[in-house]
Amino acid sequence: xxxxxxxxxxxxxxxxxxxxxxxxxxxxxxxxxxxxxxxxxxxxxxxxxxxxxxxxxxxxxxxxxxxxxxxxxxxxxxxxxxxxxxxxxxxxxxxxxxxxxxxxxxxxxxxxxxxxxxxxxxxxxxxxxxxxxxxxxxxxxxxxxxxxxxxxxxxxxxxxxxxxxxxxxxxxxxxxxxxxxxxxxxxxxxxxxxxxxxxxxxxxxxxxxxxxxxxxxxxxxxxxxxxxxxxxxxxxxxxxxxxxxxxxxxxxxxxxxxxxxxxxxxxxxxxxxxxxxxxxxxxxxxxxxxxxxxxxxxxxxxxxxxxxxxxxxxxxxxxxxxxxxxxxxxxxxxxxxxxxxxxxxxxxxxxxxxxxxxxxxxxxxxxxxxxxxxxxxxxxxxxxxxxxxxxxxxxxxxxxxxxxxxxxxx
Amino acid sequence: xxxxxxxxxxxxxxxxxxxxxxxxxxxxxxxxxxxxxxxxxxxxxxxxxxxxxxxxxxxxxxxxxxxxxxxxxxxxxxxxxxxxxxxxxxxxxxxxxxxxxxxxxxxxxxxxxxxxxxxxxxxxxxxxxxxxxxxxxxxxxxxxxxxxxxxxxxxxxxxxxxxxxxxxxxxxxxxxxxxxxxxxxxxxxxxxxxxxxxxxxxxxxxxxxxxxxxxxxxxxxxxxxxxxxxxxxxxxxxxxxxxxxxxxxxxxxxxxxxxxxxxxxxxxxxxxxxxxxxxxxxxxxxxxxxxxxxxxxxxxxxxxxxxxxxxxxxxxxxxxxxxxxxxxxxxxxxxxxxxxxxxxxxxxxxxxxxxxxxxxxxxxxxxxxxxxxxxxxxxxxxxxxxxxxxxxxxxxxxxxxxxxxxxxxxxxxxxxxxxxxxxxxxxxxxxxxxxxxxxxxxxxxxxxxxxxxxxxxxxxxxxxxxxxxxxxxxxxxxxxxxxxxxxxxxxxxxxxxx
Numbered sequence: 001x002x003x004x005x006x007x008x009x010x011x012x013x014x015x016x017x018x019x020x021x022x023x024x025x026x027x028x029x030x031x032x033x034x035x036x037x038x039x040x041x042x043x044x045x046x047x048x049x050x051x052x053x054x055x056x057x058x059x060x061x062x063x064x065x066x067x068x069x070x071x072x073x074x075x076x077x078x079x080x081x082x083x084x085x086x087x088x089x090x091x092x093x094x095x096x097x098x099x100x101x102x103x104x105x106x107x108x109x110x111x112x113x114x115x116x117x118x119x120x121x122x123x124x125x126x127x128x129x130x131x132x133x134x135x136x137x138x139x140x141x142x143x144x145x146x147x148x149x150x151x152x153x154x155x156x157x158x159x160x161x162x163x164x165x166x167x168x169x170x171x172x173x174x175x176x177x178x179x180x181x182x183x184x185x186x187x188x189x190x191x192x193x194x195x196x197x198x199x200x201x202x203x204x205x206x207x208x209x210x211x212x213x214x215x216x217x218x219x220x221x222x223x224x225x226x227x228x229x230x231x232x233x234x235x236x237x238x239x240x241x242x243x244x245x246x247x248x249x250x251x252x253x254x255x256x257x258x259x260x261x262x263x264x265x266x267x268x269x270x271x272x273x274x275x276x277x278x279x280x281x282x283x284x285x286x287x288x289x290x291x292x293x294x295x296x297x298x299x300x301x302x303x304x305x306x307x308x309x310x311x312x313x314x315x316x317x318x319x320x321x322x323x324x325x326x327x328x329x330x331x332x333x334x335x336x337x338x339x340x341x342x343x344x345x346x347x348x349x350x351x352x353x354x355x356x357x358x359x360x361x362x363x364x365x366x367x368x369x370x371x372x373x374x375x376x377x378x379x380x381x382x383x384x385x386x387x388x389x390x391x392x393x394x395x396x397x398x399x400x401x402x403x404x405x406x407x408x409x410x
Numbered sequence: 411x412x413x414x415x416x417x418x419x420x421x422x423x424x425x426x427x428x429x430x431x432x433x434x435x436x437x438x439x440x441x442x443x444x445x446x447x448x449x450x451x452x453x454x455x456x457x458x459x460x461x462x463x464x465x466x467x468x469x470x471x472x473x474x475x476x477x478x479x480x481x482x483x484x485x486x487x488x489x490x491x492x493x494x495x496x497x498x499x500x501x502x503x504x505x506x507x508x509x510x511x512x513x514x515x516x517x518x519x520x521x522x523x524x525x526x527x528x529x530x531x532x533x534x535x536x537x538x539x540x541x542x543x544x545x546x547x548x549x550x551x552x553x554x555x556x557x558x559x560x561x562x563x564x565x566x567x568x569x570x571x572x573x574x575x576x577x578x579x580x581x582x583x584x585x586x587x588x589x590x591x592x593x594x595x596x597x598x599x600x601x602x603x604x605x606x607x608x609x610x611x612x613x614x615x616x617x618x619x620x621x622x623x624x625x626x627x628x629x630x631x632x633x634x635x636x637x638x639x640x641x642x643x644x645x646x647x648x649x650x651x652x653x654x655x656x657x658x659x660x661x662x663x664x665x666x667x668x669x670x671x672x673x674x675x676x677x678x679x680x681x682x683x684x685x686x687x688x689x690x691x692x693x694x695x696x697x698x699x700x701x702x703x704x705x706x707x708x709x710x711x712x713x714x715x716x717x718x719x720x721x722x723x724x725x726x727x728x729x730x731x732x733x734x735x736x737x738x739x740x741x742x743x744x745x746x747x748x749x750x751x752x753x754x755x756x757x758x759x760x761x762x763x764x765x766x767x768x769x770x771x772x773x774x775x776x777x778x779x780x781x782x783x784x785x786x787x788x789x790x791x792x793x794x795x796x797x798x799x800x801x802x803x804x805x806x807x808x809x810x811x812x813x814x815x816x817x818x819x820x821x822x823x824x825x826x827x828x829x830x831x832x833x834x835x836x837x838x839x840x841x842x843x844x845x846x847x848x849x850x851x852x853x854x855x856x857x858x859x860x861x862x863x864x865x866x867x868x869x870x871x872x873x874x875x876x877x878x879x880x881x882x883x884x885x886x887x888x889x890x891x892x893x894x895x896x897x898x899x900x901x902x903x904x905x906x907x908x
Contacts, residue, residue, distance in 0.1 A: 055441065084709075092440055117713050122440040142677045147713055148442065149672035149692055155438040157675050166682040173675055179488040180672065181446050187439035194436075217520035 035080040043080030046072050050089045057096070059186050061253055069093060084114045091123030095130070098295035100324045103127040118148035125156050129163075132325040134356060151182045155191050162198065163327060165357030171198050189218040193225045201360065203391035205232050223249055227258060230265075235393035239269040250278075256285050260303045268396035279307050286316075295323045298332035305332070310340035327353045327363075335366040343373035350383075361387040361394035365402050372405055381409050445471045446486040447670040449697035450635055451603050454666040454788050454816040458796040459856055462653060463592075463643055466493050467819065467859060468668035468697075469601065469635040483568060483598065483636055484539055485511040489672050490691060491638060494787075496665035497649040499778030501721030501785030502551040505647055508544040509596065509638055511565065513537070522567065523574045530564045530584040539565040541596055543589065551719070560589045566597025568634070571867025579862050586857060592642040599860035600851050601635045602819040604628045606844040608872075617845055619747045621828070622883075624876040626845025631874035632864045638668075639858040644792050657793035663771065663778045665787030666816075667698035667720060693717055698787040699768045699814070700823040705831075706730045706768070723769060724784030731764045736831050740842070754840050756832045763835035767814045775805070776815045790816030802847065806834045806885035819853045819860065829884055839884035847882075850874040 035043065050072035057065035070093055076086035091106030107124030114120045121144035128137035141160055145153045158173035177191040196211030209232055215225035226245055234242035246262035263278035282303055289296050298320045305313035313336035321329040330353035338346030350367035368383030384402050393399055450472035457465045470491070471483045485491060490510060494503035516536045524534040540562045547555040566585035569578045586595050606617065606626035617625050644653045648661040656662070674692040695716050697703065707715045707730060718726065737756040744752040769784035771777035776789040797811040802822040804812025806829060813821040825843035832840040851861040864870075 058437065058439075088440070096437065114710065117710065119440070119442045122438070122442075126436070126438065138677050145674050145677065145689075146692070147717070148694060149674050150442060150444045150447065150694065152439055152442055154675065155436075157677050159436050159438065161678055164678050166678060169678070169682055172688075176488050176673065176675070179486050180444065181486065182439060182441060183443035183445055184439070184441055187441060190439060214520065 035082070039079040040083075043076040043078075043083040043086065046076035046079065047083050047086035047089060050076060051085055054089055054092055054096075055184065055186075061255065066093060066096065082113055084110060084117070084120070087113060088120060088123055091127070095123065095126050098297065098323060100127050100130040104131060116147070118144055118150075118153070121147070122152055122156075129160065130324045130326050130328075132327065132329075134163075149176075149180075151177045151180045151187060151191060154180060155194065158194070158198070162201075163356050163358050165359040167198065167202050167359060171195065171202070174198055185219050186222075189215040189222045189225065192218060193222065193228055196225065196228045200228065200232060200235075201391060201394075203393070205236065205393075208232060223253055223258075227261065231261070234265050234268065234396045235391075237396075239265055239396065243269060243271075254281070254285070256282060256297065256300055256303075259285065260299065263307070264395075264397050279303075283308065296320060298324075298328045301332040302335055305336040305339040310336060314340050327356055327358055331363045331366060334370055338366070338370040338373055343370050346370040347374045347376065347379075359386070359390055361390045362398060364390065365394070365398050368402065369405065372409060377409055381406065384409070444694065445483070447489055447672060447694045448472055449668050449670065449695045450601075451700075452666065452668045452697045452788055452817070453602070453819055454790045455818045456790075456792055456794070456796050456811070456816070457641065457857075457859065460641055461796060463641045464647055464664070464666075464790070464792055465639070465641045465857075465859070466666055466668075467602070467637060467639045468493050469599075469603075469637050470668075470670070471636040472601075472633075483634070484513065485509075485541070485565070485596070485636055486672075487511050487513050487539075489670055489694075492669045492671070493638065493640060494667050494669060495647045496667075496720070496778065496785065496787055497647060497661070499665070499782035500550075501665070501723065501783045501787065502719060503546075503548050504649070506546040506548060506553075507640060508546060509541050510544070511539055511541045511596075513539045522570055525573050527567075527575050527581060528577070530566070530581050532581075535567060535581075537567070539567075539597075541565055543594065551721070560587070560594065563587050563589075563594065563596070566595065566599075568598045569863045569865040571865040573867070575865070578865065582862060592640060592646065593857050594641075595637070595639045595858040597636065598634050598863045599637045599639075599858065600849075600863045601630050601633045602849055602853065602860050603630050603635075603823070604846050604849045605630060605824045606846050619749055620743075620752070620841055621825070621843035621845045622841040622881050624845055624847065624878040626843075626876050627872065628846045628850050628874040628876065629872040631850035632871045634863040637858065637860060639860070641857055648792075654793045657791055659793050660779075662793035663776045663789055663791045665698070665720070665771075665778055665785060665789045667696055667787045669693050669696040693719075696720075698785075700817065701827045702768055702786050705736050705827070706734055708735070720785035720787050721783060723786045727786070728765060728769065728784050731768060732761050733759050734761060734764060734831055737761070737833075740828070740832055740840070743842075754832060754842075755838055756840070757836055757838060763833075764830065767830060767835070772805075772814065775810065788817055789814070801886075803829075803885045806830065808885070820848065822847060834885060841881060841884050843882070846876045848876075 050069045053065050053069035053072060057069060069089065073086045073089040073093065076083050087106055087110045091103050091110060094102035094106060103123055104127035107120065107127045110120035111124055121140055125137055125140045125144060128140055137160065141156055145157060154173050154177035158170045158177065161173060162170035174191060174195040178195055181188050192211055192215035196208045196215065199208035199211055208228065212225040212228040215222050226249060230242045230245035233245070242265045243262065246258060246265055250258050250262050259278060259282045263275045263282060266275035266278055286296060286300050296316060296319065301313055301317040301320050304316055317332040317336040321333050330349050334346045334349030334353055337349060347370040350370045353363055354367055364383050364387035368380050368387060371380035371383055384406050387394060387402055388399065449470055451469045453467040455465055457463065490508055493507045495505040496502060497504045519536055522537045524536065527535045542561040543559050545557050545559050546553045564585050566582040569575060575581055582597065585597050586593065605628065607629040608627065617627065645651055647664050648654060650661050652661060654662045671691040671693050674689040676689045693716065698720060703712060703715055707727060715727065737758045740754050740756040744754060765784060766772050769786060770782050771789045776791045778789060794811050794815060797809050800812060800818065800820060801807035801809035802820055803809070803826055804821045805814060806826060812818055813823065813826055828842045829840060832838060832842055853859055854861060
């Protein structure tokens with residue numbers, strides 16, 4: 001396919017750099033009110049820098065990188081509103097901020113600007129999936145795959161298959177992503193870790209461990225892989241090790257998901273005082289996000305359903321559903337309603353979350369518990385058995401609860 | 411318990427991203443670069459030490475910084491790598507060599523190798539890759555016969571350094587294999603390409619304009635690539651299965667290009683029938699002639715270019731050669747470089763000469779048959795003998811054994827390209843280039859011709875500067891002969907393991 005600049009280990013230089021210099025090539029087709037050649041070239045250079053900042057943000061989780069990226073990308077679009085990579089960049093940024101509708105708008109614009117190109121689909125597919133437009137997402141994803149089978153498209157096919165309950169197919173697709181590799185070590189470590197997560201979901205802890213360790217060999221200290229190993233520790237009863245790892249991670253990178261995982265491990269280990277402090281931190285994060293008008297994640301709504309005020313959980317879950325009507329949000333809605341004492345509606349939402357065939361054990365567990373509370377005995381047994389069959393150690397807190405519930409039901 | 415800092419929590423609250431599973435959404439990577447599939451250069455030539463054979467050097471995985479452990483570059487086990495031959499002139503492959511790779515790793519270690527690897531079979535070499543070769547015959551683009559001609563050939567490993575490989579060449583040379591009447595090699599080599607990429611792609615920001623005085627920096631110095639290099643008797647690739655009697659023989663010219671394919675998955679079929687959902691193979695990269703994709707094909711067309719076969723290049727892409735954007739850029743250069751007195755006059759339209767060079771072949775030199783289609787394949791007339799004194803400008807330097815009649819490792823692709831688009835074949839000869847005239851390492855005079863790769867331990871990527879010299883006239887290069895050269899002094903090698 002051609003020449004590449006020798007890139008740094010961490011940052012990749014997007015393919016666009018090769019046409020940055022040629023200016024005229026970045027004007028894609030449309031000739032109504034074209035930007036001047038100088039503006040087109042300037043925009044392309046800014047877009048490239050903006051995309052590099054986005055990759056840095058992935059690697060560092062430093063919010064300043066997102067702000068820098070946005071500034072560069074907006075300047076690029078000011079110069080040349082038709083710049084494809086700035087449009088894709090703005091879409092990526094919107095998705096990272098969980099503004100999926102905005103992401104979809106940029107994704108559609110990008111596809112129009114770049115017909116016959118694969119890369120607009122990265123944003124378009126992700127937005128469609130998170131907004132629950134699964135039919136459209138399937139079409140887009142197939143178009144992306146037809147244009148370009150590579151790490152980015154294989155990884156997306158994997159996720160789509162996973163949501164539909166095709167775990168073998170999801171694993172196969174992710175293995176293709178890992179094999180294809182990429183320019184940037186973090187990208188490879190990312191898909192390697194996702195492969196580990198899939199193996200863990202299927203209860204294959206040996207394969208999961210190997211995948212996480214390979215990711216760590218790619219990028220030393222890669223946090224998502226360390227989290228994966230900690231989860232395996234937790235699943236096999238080594239809670240002290242899990243807690244130690246989570247704590248180290250949370251000290252440096254207190255993302256909500258990690259904080260909640262720490263708290264739940266502490267709870268499972270019987271360290272209720274520590275767990276309470278940790279949950280207090282998770283709560284602070286939630287309130288700060290709300291105060292800033294940020295979109296919260298379904299896992300945060302679930303956290304409140306599990307450990308806080310269930311009616312607040314219902315409000316939060318509804319927010320996530322309105323922002324992103326996906327099966328993930330449906331699961332949060334269902335669980336919040338069940339915990340708030342409305343298992344009939346909780347069960348309806350749980351069924352909705354499973355409509356694609358999703359086999360995530362925790363989601364099946366939520367559905368089982370909703371069915372049980374709603375008096376649907378057979379359905380409850382079916383869901384709970386499915387969760388434990390998928391992975392008997394799927395959660396140090398929930399798996400035992402699932403087993404106890406089954407005993408009582410049978 | 412150590413208190414979690416509220417400041418950290420505040421920072422985290424600003425980040426809406428959660429990277430772990432069970433988070434609200436995936437952030438799959440968006441970078442589409444695909445080094446394992448990317449063709450970076452294709453060469454085809456008649457080697458002086460094998461005058462009755464066709465030698466093809468096909469390189470992938472561009473810009474490899476040797477010090478990239480533990481992520482050493484390798485071929486993708488799940489992709490298919492091709493060298494295609496068109497001997498009928500229709501732009502479709504008639505003979506294809508397909509290479510498929512398989513890696514093995516130990517389950518308990520992530521090290522490429524333990525210290526002191528002495529041979530390619532050495533158990534201390536933990537990360538191993540092997541390959542097989544399938545030779546296909548095709549008619550009108552469909553496979554009619556195929557045969558696996560070799561299995562389990564070793565891939566030359568990446569050169570981590572002298573502690574892992576006290577004598578790297580000894581190991582790499584064991585990857586040179588004879589198969590039937592042919593020779594094959596796959597694995598890491600020093601990148602033969604030489605160019606000042608930084609200047610070229612910073613809007614042709616030449617360090618020493620107009621680029622014929624040396625002074626350029628070879629940004630590819632010390633970088634590595636993964637190569638598949640093959641050398642087969644002419645009769646294995648000609649239309650009639652006979653050797654080539656001379657340059658005017660009917661069967662003398664073949665078109666060569668390299669390509670990569672990957673599986674296109676079916677996103678989901680409700681029955682999860684995964685064997686069928688694996689889908690068919692799709693071409694994701696191809697490369698025939700130098701710089702066609704990079705400098706003729708616009709951004710909006712690149713993915714289409716990579717997916718298609720050369721047979722449709724006429725209808726899809728010819729117009730981009732007839733009116734090349736790059737010619738306009740050449741004409742803008744003097745003003746941009748502040749040398750406005752210079753008027754380069756590159757013709758911007760009716761560039762049938764470029765169509766001849768890059769797509770159809772040049773009549774009397776390297777056309778395939780009487781009525782060849784316009785197809786981006788590297789066309790080599792195997793009846794033209796190797797040059798006694800090669801000129802790095804190839805045909806425009808008066809050397810009929812060089813580009814565009816095939817491409818040798820030492821042909822200065824960048825300078826040739828700039829001068830061709832500048833209008834050399836239409837009589838407009840401009841003394842332009844990138845200021846880099848040769849590779850940082852000398853080429854070998856024997857298979858596999860590309861030099862051994864720099865090691866990860868002692869490398870100096872992108873640091874070779876071309877010594878300044880008197881101006882080179884367009885197409886004419888008496889000052890810098892091709893052949894064994896004295897490389898620029900290199901940093902001293904690291905400690906040797908006895």
